[in-house]
Amino acid sequence: xxxxxxxxxxxxxxxxxxxxxxxxxxxxxxxxxxxxxxxxxxxxxxxxxxxxxxxxxxxxxxxxxxxxxxxxxxxxxxxxxxxxxxxxxxxxxxxxxxxxxxxxxxxxxxxxxxxxxxxxxxxxxxxxxxxxxxxxxxxxxxxxxxxxxxxxxxxxxxxxxxxxxxxxxxxxxxxxxxxxxxxxxxxxxxxxxxxxxxxxxxxxxxxxxxxxxxxxxxxxxxxxxxxxxxxxxxxxxxxxxxxxxxxxxxxxxxxxxxxxxxxxxxxxxxx
Numbered sequence: 001x002x003x004x005x006x007x008x009x010x011x012x013x014x015x016x017x018x019x020x021x022x023x024x025x026x027x028x029x030x031x032x033x034x035x036x037x038x039x040x041x042x043x044x045x046x047x048x049x050x051x052x053x054x055x056x057x058x059x060x061x062x063x064x065x066x067x068x069x070x071x072x073x074x075x076x077x078x079x080x081x082x083x084x085x086x087x088x089x090x091x092x093x094x095x096x097x098x099x100x101x102x103x104x105x106x107x108x109x110x111x112x113x114x115x116x117x118x119x120x121x122x123x124x125x126x127x128x129x130x131x132x133x134x135x136x137x138x139x140x141x142x143x144x145x146x147x148x149x150x151x152x153x154x155x156x157x158x159x160x161x162x163x164x165x166x167x168x169x170x171x172x173x174x175x176x177x178x179x180x181x182x183x184x185x186x187x188x189x190x191x192x193x194x195x196x197x198x199x200x201x202x203x204x205x206x207x208x209x210x211x212x213x214x215x216x217x218x219x220x221x222x223x224x225x226x227x228x229x230x231x232x233x234x235x236x237x238x239x240x241x242x243x244x245x246x247x248x249x250x251x252x253x254x255x256x257x258x259x260x261x262x263x264x265x266x267x268x269x270x271x
Contacts (some may be wrong), residue, residue, distance in 0.1 A: 079200045127269040140270040141232060143215060144239065144253050146175040152265040159247045165183040171214070171256035178251045182215055184230040185270060194224050199254060200242025205230065211269070212261075216254040217243035 150173035155164040189208040194199065196202050199216035203224060206212050219240025230236060237252050246254060259265040 003058075005059050012030075032252050051184040065127055068151075089205060107120075124175065127235055142174065142270055143182045143185050143213075143236075143255055144174050144180055146252070149173040149175050149249060149252050152267070154261075154263070154265075160245070171254055173246065173249065173252045175250055175252050176239045176267065178239055180220060181235050182237045182239060182253060183232045184217065184232055184236050185213065186232050188234070190215070190224050190226055190228050190230060193221050193224060195221070195242070198243065198245040200244065201237070201240060205236070210260040212258040213266075214256040214258070216256070217241065217246060 005156060023115040030095055064149045127199055150169055152172050153169045156168075158169050159166050178256060186207050188205040191206045191212070192202070192205065194202055196216065201218035201221050202214060203218065203221065204214050214238060217240060218237040219242065221240055223238075224230070224236050239251060241247065241251060246252070257264050257269060
């Protein structure tokens, strides 16, 4: 047995020596580690078991908490001031905005008032035009153009060559060649188309406002009919020689005007 051990040692001596060294190193390492851990544990236990140190740590923690609270309070106060300043600036901006709105409303009111003035001026201008148009439409024209052969007389007698007597003349005789177009001097309604035994072919027009006109010694009655409306300048007939009472006169149109059924001088309404 002993011989076997000796033989084994001789054969594996190096390996056995190496194994022993490894074991020694391992044991030494484990011992060192365990000693270090024990020291650290002891230090911790000492710190924890020291009441004064623990109180100092607690005081420092409290101081840190108080400083933290103070810092938070200061930050909150600073933020509050910024919020107040921001709100004041916001209010200022809002007021300025309201002022801008007010100014905008004032400007809008001024513009609206200007528009009203312009509209009033336009209305006045339109009214003036409306007033002028009837005046223009009341600008009468002569039914024919020519020399006045016989004047209108009311309180004065004139001598009739045809009748060879002195008598009144309730119209005017306008010289015009036979066939000359006779025009309506103003808008109106044809009320009568007939042939008179003395005045020949005759047309009467009602112009409203109590004014009526009469055209005698016409050459034709085919151009108008009773009940039709005519405008100023419309053709209503031609100059003829149908009035027996004025046969010896030159070709002419006998023209009369009545105002409220009373004879008036035609040139009192026709310039």
